[in-house]
Amino acid sequence: MLSWVLLTGLGVGMAVAAMAWPEFDAWEDSLWDRMPTSRKPKDGSDGKGDGKADELGAGESGGLEEAALDEAIPVYGAPDTPDPESVLDELPAEGEGDRRALARVDVGDGSVQTVDGEKDWLVHRVVPMETVDQIAHRYGVRVDSLRMWNGIKPETVKLKEGTRIKLHPRKIPPPRRKYEYWVQPGDSWWSIGTTFGVDSRDLRAANWSTPQRPQVGTTVDVWIDPVVYLWVSGETDSHVPDGVRLGAVGIGPPQNGRLVNGVQLPPHEAYTLKLPPTAYGTTHAVAHVVHAMDEFQRRSKYRRKLMMGSMSGKHGGHLTPHVSHQTGRDLDIRLPLLEDVQEFAPVTPSRVDWVALWHLVESFDVTGQVVIIFLDYEMQERLYRAAAALEVDEQRRKEVLQWPRGNKANLGLVRHSPGHEGHIHVRMTCGPNEPECVSEADFDVDAD
Numbered sequence: 001m002l003s004w005v006l007l008t009g010l011g012v013g014m015a016v017a018a019m020a021w022p023e024f025d026a027w028e029d030s031l032w033d034r035m036p037t038s039r040k041p042k043d044g045s046d047g048k049g050d051g052k053a054d055e056l057g058a059g060e061s062g063g064l065e066e067a068a069l070d071e072a073i074p075v076y077g078a079p080d081t082p083d084p085e086s087v088l089d090e091l092p093a094e095g096e097g098d099r100r101a102l103a104r105v106d107v108g109d110g111s112v113q114t115v116d117g118e119k120d121w122l123v124h125r126v127v128p129m130e131t132v133d134q135i136a137h138r139y140g141v142r143v144d145s146l147r148m149w150n151g152i153k154p155e156t157v158k159l160k161e162g163t164r165i166k167l168h169p170r171k172i173p174p175p176r177r178k179y180e181y182w183v184q185p186g187d188s189w190w191s192i193g194t195t196f197g198v199d200s201r202d203l204r205a206a207n208w209s210t211p212q213r214p215q216v217g218t219t220v221d222v223w224i225d226p227v228v229y230l231w232v233s234g235e236t237d238s239h240v241p242d243g244v245r246l247g248a249v250g251i252g253p254p255q256n257g258r259l260v261n262g263v264q265l266p267p268h269e270a271y272t273l274k275l276p277p278t279a280y281g282t283t284h285a286v287a288h289v290v291h292a293m294d295e296f297q298r299r300s301k302y303r304r305k306l307m308m309g310s311m312s313g314k315h316g317g318h319l320t321p322h323v324s325h326q327t328g329r330d331l332d333i334r335l336p337l338l339e340d341v342q343e344f345a346p347v348t349p350s351r352v353d354w355v356a357l358w359h360l361v362e363s364f365d366v367t368g369q370v371v372i373i374f375l376d377y378e379m380q381e382r383l384y385r386a387a388a389a390l391e392v393d394e395q396r397r398k399e400v401l402q403w404p405r406g407n408k409a410n411l412g413l414v415r416h417s418p419g420h421e422g423h424i425h426v427r428m429t430c431g432p433n434e435p436e437c438v439s440e441a442d443f444d445v446d447a448d
């Protein structure tokens, strides 16, 4: 299994190399944690024009920061009405009957072959709901190569079921297998989907000729991905905490992908969720966020609740106003505030508990499953100094932070990105059971 994990990083990232990795999350900041900007003294005594030049000028405007305390930042709770698509997915099947024990489906051993160098053509048969991008991701090839090899027009997103696609694979997961599942009492599209590791919406769409609610005693077609199914139907996964469902996997890169049956961040003493409907992630990412939070509680004396912003929607895809956050492995966390600061006060440098933030970043790093953490460059200086005060040696500070080597340096786990002044944005890795997750391990981040 390890070999293809590596290869996912090496092979597929090329497909996304053209995408800029910096995040533009200014909206996140503007909602709840934007630093006061352009708050110039009325007499213009600092003589710096419109204030843009020093709006990030941490540490030199203490008096102004205090003024911002009166501005309570609204927190947007969950909408009252549940998402109608999810309601449909969770309606119980119609009809009556007895429940039968579910036999395990034989899908083979689920092994993924890696391919070294140039290989022969492989022919892929399109399965229902599969997209052109998804096929490219599955075999670790560039989307534009796949289109070129097969003369697929740029505007074509999906292909007809059974269409033969030829490609030079860089990895070869076992093909999806069609399984005819007999619907039982109590089933729903969601329960069937999560049982087999198939997205509930894809399942519903692939069985469009069935009435909207599944019918007991009839069959539905389930296109099983052997890799995901063997994981979901197997024993518990020792990397995943109890209560976190297996089988939530990402498809594609964070800027252009989706999420299969997302898992919501579970309740945890260390945090609260700002926007629960967008707090869904992959099993792998959520599991390691929980591990990081456990570690944070061990390392840090910080006992306020951290405020978790968005990960992804339940099925991923575009999440307004983010560029990424599409595949369930990006997470925004408001910078931890000092004990005596009111909970919803805007984040300003003097209100941040920089020591707690250092421990938070270290706790994520301990998981070994973080690709990158975005934080404004000027904020990194504060963090660097806090770590120095903790007697963290310089080498370690430089491993963790990009500062002071310039906000374009390909160095450090924490990188500058505009709009990340009031929160960090943590991107987790693709998990080992996600054949179509596209890793950016070979983005221009850390070219060395």
Ligand SMILES: [Zn+2]
Pocket: 023, 025, 028, 322, 325, 330, 331, 332, 425
């Ligand atoms: Zn973000």
